[in-house]
Amino acid sequence: xxxxxxxxxxxNNGKDVLLKVKDLKTHFFLPSGQIVKAVDGVTFSLEKGxxxxxxxxxxxxxxxxxxxxxxxxEAPGKIINGxxxxxxENLLTLxxxxxxxxxxxxxxxxxxxxxxxxxxYMTIGQQLIEAYRVHEKESENKIKEIIAQVxxxxxxxxxxxxxxxxxxxxxxxxxxxxxxxxxxxxxxDLLIADEPTTSLGITIQAEIIEALxxxxxxxxxxxIIITHDFGVVSQFSDDIFVMYAGRCVExxxxxxxxxxxxxxxxxxxxxxxxxxxxxxxxxxxxIPGFPPDMMNLPIGCAFSNRCEFAQDICFEKVPDxxxxxxxxxxxxxxxxxxxxxxQDTQI
Amino acid sequence: xxxxxxxxxxxxYLQKNKSFSIGLGIVLITIFIAxxxxxxxxxxxxxxxxxxxxxxxFWVEGGNPKYILGTDAIGRDLLSRLIKGIQMSVGISLFSVxxxxxxxxxxxxxxxxxxxxxxxxxxxxxxxxxxxxxFIVLAIIILTMVDPTPFSCIIVLTLSAWPTYARVIRxxxxxxxSSDYVDAAKAMGASRARIAIKYIGRNLLPTIIPVAPMDIAxxxxxxxxxxxxxxxxxxxxxxxxxxxxxxxxxxxTHWWITAIPGFVIMIIVIGLNLVGDTLQTTFDxxxxx
Amino acid sequence: MEExxxxxRNLKKHYPIRKGLFNKLVATKYVVDGVSFKINKxxxxxxxxxxxxxxxxxxxxxxxxxxxxxxxxxxxxxKLSEMTALERKLLQxxxxxxxxxxxxxxxxxxxxxxxLEEPLIINGMKDKNKRLQIIHETMNKVxxxxxxxxxxxxxxxxxxxxxxxxxxxxxxRPELILADEPISALDVSLQAQVLNLLMDLxxxxxxxxxxxxxxLAVVRQIANHIVIMYCGKILESASSAEIYENAKHPYTxxxxxxxxxxxxxxxxxxxxxxxxxxxxxxxANPPTxxxxxTRCMEADEYCMREIPHNKEIAPGHFVCCHKI
Numbered sequence: 001x002x003x004x005x006x007x008x009x010x011x012n013n014g015k016d017v018l019l020k021v022k023d024l025k026t027h028f029f030l031p032s033g034q035i036v037k038a039v040d041g042v043t044f045s046l047e048k049g050x051x052x053x054x055x056x057x058x059x060x061x062x063x064x065x066x067x068x069x070x071x072x073x074e075a076p077g078k079i080i081n082g083x084x085x086x087x088x089e090n091l092l093t094l095x096x097x098x099x100x101x102x103x104x105x106x107x108x109x110x111x112x113x114x115x116x117x118x119x120x121y122m123t124i125g126q127q128l129i130e131a132y133r134v135h136e137k138e139s140e141n142k143i144k145e146i147i148a149q150v151x152x153x154x155x156x157x158x159x160x161x162x163x164x165x166x167x168x169x170x171x172x173x174x175x176x177x178x179x180x181x182x183x184x185x186x187x188x189d190l191l192i193a194d195e196p197t198t199s200l201g202i203t204i205q206a207e208i209i210e211a212l213x214x215x216x217x218x219x220x221x222x223x224i225i226i227t228h229d230f231g232v233v234s235q236f237s238d239d240i241f242v243m244y245a246g247r248c249v250e251x252x253x254x255x256x257x258x259x260x261x262x263x264x265x266x267x268x269x270x271x272x273x274x275x276x277x278x279x280x281x282x283x284x285x286x287i288p289g290f291p292p293d294m295m296n297l298p299i300g301c302a303f304s305n306r307c308e309f310a311q312d313i314c315f316e317k318v319p320d321x322x323x324x325x326x327x328x329x330x331x332x333x334x335x336x337x338x339x340x341x342x343q344d345t346q347i
Numbered sequence: 348x349x350x351x352x353x354x355x356x357x358x359x360y361l362q363k364n365k366s367f368s369i370g371l372g373i374v375l376i377t378i379f380i381a382x383x384x385x386x387x388x389x390x391x392x393x394x395x396x397x398x399x400x401x402x403x404x405f406w407v408e409g410g411n412p413k414y415i416l417g418t419d420a421i422g423r424d425l426l427s428r429l430i431k432g433i434q435m436s437v438g439i440s441l442f443s444v445x446x447x448x449x450x451x452x453x454x455x456x457x458x459x460x461x462x463x464x465x466x467x468x469x470x471x472x473x474x475x476x477x478x479x480x481x482f483i484v485l486a487i488i489i490l491t492m493v494d495p496t497p498f499s500c501i502i503v504l505t506l507s508a509w510p511t512y513a514r515v516i517r518x519x520x521x522x523x524x525s526s527d528y529v530d531a532a533k534a535m536g537a538s539r540a541r542i543a544i545k546y547i548g549r550n551l552l553p554t555i556i557p558v559a560p561m562d563i564a565x566x567x568x569x570x571x572x573x574x575x576x577x578x579x580x581x582x583x584x585x586x587x588x589x590x591x592x593x594x595x596x597x598x599x600t601h602w603w604i605t606a607i608p609g610f611v612i613m614i615i616v617i618g619l620n621l622v623g624d625t626l627q628t629t630f631d632x633x634x635x636x
Numbered sequence: 637m638e639e640x641x642x643x644x645r646n647l648k649k650h651y652p653i654r655k656g657l658f659n660k661l662v663a664t665k666y667v668v669d670g671v672s673f674k675i676n677k678x679x680x681x682x683x684x685x686x687x688x689x690x691x692x693x694x695x696x697x698x699x700x701x702x703x704x705x706x707x708x709x710x711x712x713x714x715k716l717s718e719m720t721a722l723e724r725k726l727l728q729x730x731x732x733x734x735x736x737x738x739x740x741x742x743x744x745x746x747x748x749x750x751x752l753e754e755p756l757i758i759n760g761m762k763d764k765n766k767r768l769q770i771i772h773e774t775m776n777k778v779x780x781x782x783x784x785x786x787x788x789x790x791x792x793x794x795x796x797x798x799x800x801x802x803x804x805x806x807x808x809r810p811e812l813i814l815a816d817e818p819i820s821a822l823d824v825s826l827q828a829q830v831l832n833l834l835m836d837l838x839x840x841x842x843x844x845x846x847x848x849x850x851x852l853a854v855v856r857q858i859a860n861h862i863v864i865m866y867c868g869k870i871l872e873s874a875s876s877a878e879i880y881e882n883a884k885h886p887y888t889x890x891x892x893x894x895x896x897x898x899x900x901x902x903x904x905x906x907x908x909x910x911x912x913x914x915x916x917x918x919x920a921n922p923p924t925x926x927x928x929x930t931r932c933m934e935a936d937e938y939c940m941r942e943i944p945h946n947k948e949i950a951p952g953h954f955v956c957c958h959k960i
């Protein structure tokens with residue numbers, strides 16, 4: 001495993017970067033005059049064939065980040081700053097017609113709720129053909145070949161019967177699998193999965209993650225997975241990006257982050273995940289307090305009022321995202337450099 | 348919070364919501380006119396004055412400042428008639444909407460609470476029949492059979508409006524009934540009456556209140572239509588519709604007799620709709636956010 | 637023998653599915669199909685199963701929101717079917733339900749104080765000052781500042797709302813809490829908080845708890861006894877220690893293994909899902925034989941044909957599988 005992390009750093013300096021987001025700011029301008037800084041200066045990059053896990057709680061801006069990349073932020077939200085370089089091209093300056101060609105073809109989005117992502121009145125087959133024809137003209141036979149391939153990709157072999165049926169005839173888990181197949185018809189370079197397993201049961205969740213993993217392995221597509229579940233990102237992603245109140249608090253290769261989290265928020269999150277392997281201690285360690293009100297953020301670090309390490313400066317100045325070691329960025333005045341997850345009682 | 352801060356908050360709110368202030372202003376003026384109509388009329392509205400037939404409004408050439416909005420074909424003061432007409436039209440609309448709300452809510456709540464059962468089916472079929480019957484035909488039948496007094500007009504207008512309330516209320520009762528908080532109340536041991544009144548009832552008023560002004564607006568129009576067709580309010584009683592109807596024959600030469608009441612109807616309807624619009628957003632806690 | 641607070645015997649809930657003009661019975665949905673277990677005083681029983689396994693319906697049966705098709709509920713030694721109206725009313729005070737959806741469980745137009753007052757008013761506490769006193773006391777207990785009394789539910793955050801729900805369940809000083817996935821809709825950083833709170837309250841008031849969850853990690857800390865439910869039936873039930881260290885049923889093992897975890901992330905373990913791809917069965921059309929055979933790796937023809945029966949493989953450890 002050592003080898004892999006070294007390779008990661010080499011590639012990062014090289015040119016194999018697929019997506020680079022620089023200082024992205026998406027704010028919501030409410031009619032009441034208030035401004036919600038849903039995404040406030042987010043920077044990250046993703047290499048080809050890698051999986052980036054974005055983790056955050058509700059309201060942390062993780063979904064808005066993904067919508068900003070697709071440029072489908074709804075009013076009153078507006079991308080006011082930043083660059084989104086996709087294969088070296090800035091998506092934010094592209095005309096809408098060009099962007100429409102990228103959506104669904106070069107970048108696909110998988111939603112949380114597989115029920116609403118389908119048109120209930122069209123058969124699965126019709127929808128897949130439609131999804132293809134939005135972008136390219138092709139004979140039906142050729143498209144059918146492609147459909148057979150994408151179904152194989154997500155582990156469905158007897159697709160003949162499935163394409164004739166309607167979305168409502170399948171369970172939520174199966175629909176999500178079909179949706180992944182549908183997002184793969186153009187073998188996009190980037191697949192963004194926004195809480196793809198949140199509404200599913202445990203075993204189905206594992207199946208879907210496995211299907212996503214297969215898709216990634218077989219096609220080399222890069223994946224951004226957005227979730228609030230630390231377990232999912234731990235097992236699936238190569239890099240982890242932790243968001244809190246619209247900002248990145250820590251970003252790092254997975255294993256380093258899991259073994260040696262430095263930001264107090266990340267530490268708190270990892271500690272508070274209920275673990276199967278935990279010893280039966282009486283209490284879980286938890287983060288005190290509540291997530292911040294996005295309309296009324298603290299002046300300094302957004303996490304300051306819940307942080308056990310906070311000092312005076314934390315309440316006055318917003319910490320910058322600093323590269324503390326190669327590939328490890330952290331936004332904290334007092335990063336816990338020596339913290340080890342293993343020391344803790346719960347693992 | 349004392350009265351003064353409440354008042355200043357209220358003023359601030361009005362300053363921020365311009366359309367609501369305008370609407371509220373119109374509605375308040377209309378209500379004022381309707382209540383004090385008898386003392387506001389400059390002339391006796393039914394008094395004929397053969398000397399001043401078809402007088403134009405005062406700003407038009409040949410107008411007389413004593414008759415601000417002019418007179419009609421038999422020399423009655425138009426402004427006085429208009430004021431009485433507003434009183435009649437608004438009064439009738441208000442009472443019809445109130446009684447439709449009463450009937451509609453009662454039927455809707457019962458139907459929603461007992462759903463699914465035969466009683467619900469019966470009530471809903473009655474509602475469907477009422478909704479499906481063409482209103483104008485119904486109005487003509489009833490108003491030609493009975494004396495077209497204001498009271499019978501209210502009944503006809505109520506008949507046309509209650510089914511919508513019954514439908515809306517029934518479906519919202521059904522949604523409420525299956526909500527977690529009603530389940531929670533049942534699990535606590537709350538009685539059926541308590542659930543109906545305190546839990547479901549409290550959510551009904553906010554469904555009704557915003558719709559009511561808009562509904563009054565549409566009934567104002569319907570009432571005027573009936574009177575214009577001369578099957579509604581009959582002379583010597585005055586409503587906005589029959590003032591317009593009076594001016595029908597003179598529309599090409601003496602436009603104001605028809606146009607001014609029409610304009611008044613329009614203003615009242617706009618005012619009511621503006622108020623309804625704002626109420627809708629204020630009464631929905633989720634929209635507010 | 638320990639004293640049990642709640643015992644259910646062979647509980648069944650079947651929904652008829654009717655279709656057509658004459659309401660012809662076309663199928664029966666076996667949502668809960670013969671479930672029995674027992675909760676001892678002061679202990680927590682965790683009912684674990686995936687969505688659609690009937691665990692929520694079971695809770696609704698217990699609080700009387702649904703009528704049961706068959707079976708017996710015994711509360712503190714007394715059969716529910718033999719209780720008088722008054723006794724049932726008392727029972728409603730002694731067992732309280734906490735919902736998963738903290739927002740939906742509170743009336744949107746009730747301020748916090750009204751929501752908390754409701755159970756007290758319903759059970760006839762007329763003295764307003766006494767009610768307020770109890771409410772403030774309970775709010776403090778669940779870590780809510782009484783200043784939130786005048787807030788509406790949508791003005792509170794998810795964690796605060798779930799505290800209100802817990803407070804509402806506690807104002808009556810119940811003996812048994814029925815919690816329907818009380819933390820699964822909460823943010824990660826709040827889940828641990830609320831779980832800790834429930835454990836503290838349990839200790840303080842000597843509460844018994846039926847804790848419904850969809851995964852085994854969540855109940856690790858809180859449960860004394862675990863029941864695994866699948867498609868309306870119990871597949872395995874044992875003490876918590878037995879389940880985590882000595883689980884026997886293939887489905888329990890899948891649940892234990894398939895949950896993504898930080899530890900697996902660190903050790904780079906793969907997904908090794910011991911499961912055939914497929915869905916949880918439809919309760920209206922359950923598989924023949926063992927319910928789990930459609931997804932079980934070890935299933936053979938015998939499993940498809942014969943319904944397995946409960947076997948006690950260790951004291952208190954029941955498994956429903958042919959392969960044991």
